[in-house]
Amino acid sequence: MKRVLALWCPDWPAIAAAVAADISPTGPVAVTSANRVIACSATARAEGVQRGLKRREAQARCPDLYVAVADSDRDARLFEPVAAAIDAAAPGVEVLRPGLLVLSARGVSRYFGSEHAAAERLVDEASAVGVECQIGVADELSTAVIAARKAKIVPPGGGAQFLGPLAVAELAAEPSLAAPERTDLVNLLHRLGLRTIGDFAALTPVDVASRFGTDAVAAHRSARGEPERPPSARALPPDLEVEQQCDPPIDRVDAAAFAGRFLAEQLHVKLAAAAVACTRLLVQASTGNGEHLSRTWRCAEPLTPEGTADRVRWQLDGWLTGRSEAKPTAGIIRLRLEPVEVVAAGALQLGLWGGVGDDDERARRALVRVQGLLGGAAVQVGVLSGGRGPGERITLVPLGDELAPEADPAAPWPGKLPEPAPAAVLDSRPEVALEDDAGAPVLVTDRGTFSATPMQLRWGTMAWQLQGWAGPWLVDERWWDPAGHQAARVQVQLSGEGQKALLLICHGQSWSVEGVYE
Known part of the structure; x- marks a missing residue:
């Protein structure tokens, strides 16, 4: 079994900012990006400063706060002495980001006698360059990183037991190991009542894979303590260097x-x-x-x-x-x-023209030329927007204009269709009918439930049996308007060849197809 050792320096952006400014890292320090705090020292947190606060509010809570602007180059430059010191004592270091590195625990534990002895030695090595750190050891990399935040050495085979009682938000605490949508996944799990990693791990892999995206599958494997790719200092054949x-x-x-x-x-x-x-x-x-x-x-x-x-x-x-x-x-x-x-x-999701070299710039110039010939609105760029349905969540903006959505995507949208989004959204919205086993129409009640169990979908003269369905999700907008806008969405999977999945929307007494999943 390949064990992983993770070394984590808490609040590294704040520590690096203090060192660069030649002030004490033990004082109140905060790092901001877009005028909001993204990292702060322990002293600043004791004064009420926390991530997400606006700069002015953070300074109001802590008048002595030293505020620095986020600088990834500074963080990496000042972390190199730490990485070099650890690499000198335990070769094979891999940097995940400034402030966090990992290495194989097998060799270093054998050299120093045990994992505990190795952890103590590496803490001393980091202290020698003036940095405090915490060590975590576990069977898998993501578990070791979480263990480092808790300063724990997880026994072999005990990853799932260690993770079980922790808050599910721990799965998104480390951005270098999680996709950008991991925070949205954690928020969704909270709304579903899955508050701990153990609750999430109790779901079957089939349920997670069929209901969520690729990153959720990776998070579920981490929650269950299943094997991941381990760190290794062994290089592949040098044919791509x-x-x-x-x-x-x-x-x-x-x-x-x-x-x-x-x-x-x-x-x-x-x-x-x-x-x-x-x-x-x-x-x-x-x-x-x-x-x-x-x-x-x-x-x-x-x-x-x-x-x-x-x-x-x-x-x-x-x-x-x-x-x-x-x-x-x-x-x-x-x-x-x-x-x-x-x-x-x-x-790797590359751009439309590959994203390598200056191809993107040539493509942009070509599109600007098209705009000059056909008008500014001839070339539009999609921007993620706020909304409940898939068609509402895209704002089309002319190329060159500010990429500003019509509605804030970060705002709460009760009744929003959960991921994944349909592959195609239909403008025509052909009408269909949901029916129970007796052929009677199935509608959505005011309480957000089906009037009967849907068993088949009828589209014109054709009918399909339903293999499964999810929903409904109620949409109740503009309640102050007498006309209002009430609807309900449901995902259905048709049986038979291809097993096509559809997104249906119900207005009043009729159903129509809003999107198709592939």
């Missing part, structure tokens, strides 16, 4: 960032040609004095060209300007990127 000789040697961060972006584009051209995407990236550099530097970055989602360039820039920034003892004594003369773990290219 890219390399650049730097002449003159690179000794400035801006030059390093330019070289890193060029290499990232080259790497993704090779990956696209091989129909794969990178999930674990090895960044290597050689200096004029014969020094060799390397660091592995691990990602939950396949890397895009922009994500690769960011990680290369962060790493080079950390090497060139960091406080680590491994800081090079000469300029970088060779830079190399090597994907050490790849997945099928289908896991």
Whole structure:
């Protein structure tokens, strides 16, 4: 069994901001993005500061609060000394993000005698560079990261038991291991009454896969403590790597960032040609004095060209300007990127024109030309909007205008259709009929229930038996308007060849097809 050790530095963005400003990290510090707090120190939390507060409200609660703007380059640059210190004591470190790294627990526990001894030694190594950290050890990576937040060593085979009583929000606490929609999943699970990870794990994999999306399936595997891909320092055959000789040697961060972006584009051209995407990236550099530097970055989602360039820039920034003892004594003369773990290219959602190089810019210029010929409204971009039905949740905006939705998608929308959305939304909305086993019409009552159990769907002269259904979801809008707008939606799956699934909407006494699932 491959055990995983995770090292987590709490409130790292706030700690890095304090170090960069040369103030005490133990004081009240907050980091903001878009004028809202995204991280704060323990002292600031004791004064009432918390994530999500507006900057002015946070300063009102804590007048002595030091406020810094979010800076991912700063976070990565100042985390490099920590990663270097841990890597010197336990080789094979993989950085998930600044403030969090993982490594295989097997070798380090054998070297230091036990997992507890290894955890104590790595805490001491981090303390030697002036950083407090917590260690977690478990069978799986996601469990180890959660255990690090609790400073726990989970016994072998005890992952599900450890996770069971924890709040289901823990599954979305670490953004480097969760897709962006994980927060929406957690909110949905709360509304369904599944408040703990154990409640979520009790669902069958079939129910989760049929009801939720891909990320929910991954979260469910984590909740059940099922195997994930472990960290490994073993590199794959170097058939996809890219390399650049730097002449003159690179000794400035801006030059390093330019070289890193060029290499990232080259790497993704090779990956696209091989129909794969990178999930674990090895960044290597050689200096004029014969020094060799390397660091592995691990990602939950396949890397895009922009994500690769960011990680290369962060790493080079950390090497060139960091406080680590491994800081090079000469300029970088060779830079190399090597994907050490790849997945099928289908896991990476690229743009319409591939998203590699300057293809996106050429496409944009072509679309602007179309606008010039046919008018501004001829080319429109979809923006996620607020609404209850699938058609209402997209706002079409002319290309070049501000991507502003008509309604706030983050606002509560009682009666909103849950995920997944239908693959096609029908403008024509052909009328159908839901019937019970006796052929009588089935409608939705004022209490949001079916008048009878739906057994078949009739579309013109054709009829299908129902294999399953979900809903109904009531929509009651504009209650102050005498005309109002009341409706109900239901998902049905038809039996027979293809087993097509439909989204139906009921207005008054009639049903119509609003969408089709594929």
